[in-house]
Amino acid sequence: QDGDKIYNIPSDRGKGYRVSATHMFINKTWLDNLGLEVPTTWDELEDVLEAFKTEDPNGNGEADEVPMNIRSLGFGLWSALVLLNSTGIATSFMGASASGQGFYVEDGEVKSYYTSENLKDVMTFLHELVEKGLIPKDSLTRDASQYDAQTIGDGETATTGVSIGWSTNSEYGQLADQYITLPPLKQDASMPDSEVKWDYSADATEFAYSVTVSPDAPNLDAVLKVIDAMYGERLSVEGYFGSIPAVVSDDGDHQYTINPDVAYAEYTDTRAVALQDRFGGYIPDDVTMINDTNAEYVTASDEACKEALANVDPTGDVIPIYVRPDSSDMETLQNNNTSIGNYANNMIAQWFQNGGIDEQWDEYVAKLNTPSLGLQDNIDIWQKYYDEAVK
Known part of the structure; x- marks a missing residue:
């Protein structure tokens, strides 16, 4: 203890876990069957998914392919919002991170994913995939067993083209050999390679838990x-x-x-x-x-994410996991996050399924910026602790 501070001891699982906790996978066997290249941009991914839907890549004569499967749209593990990294801002979606609460850093300034144009771009793209039948519309309401039935399935015939998870083996079981990690995508072809990032959860993955006394x-x-x-x-x-x-x-x-x-x-x-x-x-x-x-x-x-991970500044793009508000500020953050999440996550789910983000975005941002929801208060809290720890 140093004054009013209590230090905790991180737990280190070892060098084998010095990795991102989230990866996007694609069925390489399907790509080869259809004579397709590994996509590098959102547009190329969409083209590949359309081929997965219409050209029977698993060769069983049935229209049973799910071009892209997703688990969630939260700021957590294995979320499709990891595509924010394609837009040039970094995520760190694991554990009790500030990123997991919806906050990132740009030029030393704490900002919220919730009100970023980057989120608008991601949601516009994801809804387009839903609208074309390339992502199941019920992705946010089905249970884990339904998801597993489409990724692991019977262990013989693959039915999922792209999904997001921990490793190919944990995601697809006996079908793992058909899949490769999809290198982090660019939002569009004009984007410099140096701007493409990936989920920087390596610290949280290696140092998974801690002991405090x-x-x-x-x-x-x-x-x-x-x-x-x-x-x-x-x-x-x-x-x-x-x-x-x-x-x-x-x-x-x-x-x-x-x-x-x-x-x-x-x-x-x-x-x-x-x-x-x-x-x-x-x-x-x-x-x-x-x-x-x-x-x-x-x-x-x-392995396929290393180049994009090297583009992430671990203290300049994300709030490091060792930055911890005190108990009073943490309570304020949690209370405000409940109000923010109840509103914003409901809107994100609506946009995913039904669209309408262009018409509703300005009103949505204005509401999040009202004092009653506390978004600015949370930004100010994280800015204070980020400045103390990093600057």
């Missing part, structure tokens, strides 16, 4: 000893991957091997019998994890 906690010395032990190498490996030796063997020299017969008994990645990310610990870079398929899959899926 009140300085007034009873038996503080004992608590700190427990935390110190948690952050040791061996207990960190056990905390994330599972117990030694039941799930993981200690091979010596900082190498551990995960037993796939135990770890993968119920799930398809390495967190099956561990705490599924929610751990306090530190796995150093000199640790080697054998059979950590979760890291292997997502690292491979991330």
Whole structure:
């Protein structure tokens, strides 16, 4: 503790998770079947999706293809709003980030995605895809099982052309080999390569969770000893991957091997019998994890995004994850976010399904900027903490 500040300790899952948490995938087998190139712009993507819809790319003689599948339109994991990065502004949609609340940085100024012209462009494009039957109109109302039925399906015949997720394996299961990561798209062909960005959730992906202790906690010395032990190498490996030796063997020299017969008994990645990310610990870079398929899959899926990720300024384009308002300001942010989200997310869903953004945009922005919704108050709060931490 330093004055009125309490510091927390991040948890580091290791070098295998130094990646973006979100990737866009495309069925390369379908592209090859139809003699199509990997799209590089929104217009090219639309052309490819129209071919996926009409030319039977899975070859089963049925019109069962879903050209593009989406899960959500929020500022969170695996959202189609990741296309904001195609417009030149960066997102960081994971964890308790400012980006996840709808805020980004441009030239040192905190701004809101909600009122940006960039969001208007993305929603205009997405509605056009819905209107042409290239994205299911019920995408925002169906449940996860319906989504999985179209992405994973029967494991034999692919029915989804493009979707957004963690890795090809987690998204498509046995069909993963048909898919590649779609390199981040340009909004249009005239856009310089240097302006294309991608979801900068790498810090939040690697440093997934943290440990915080009140300085007034009873038996503080004992608590700190427990935390110190948690952050040791061996207990960190056990905390994330599972117990030694039941799930993981200690091979010596900082190498551990995960037993796939135990770890993968119920799930398809390495967190099956561990705490599924929610751990306090530190796995150093000199640790080697054998059979950590979760890291292997997502690292491979991330490769196509590296160039665009290199275009992101981690303190100039996004509010870093270590920027944390105090409890009073956090309460204000949360209360205002509820009001902002109730209005804005409803409008986004309407525009996605029914259009009308051009006619309603000015009124929408004006309402968000009214004092009663608190958007400017939230911008001011994040600006204060951003300036203290970064400038």
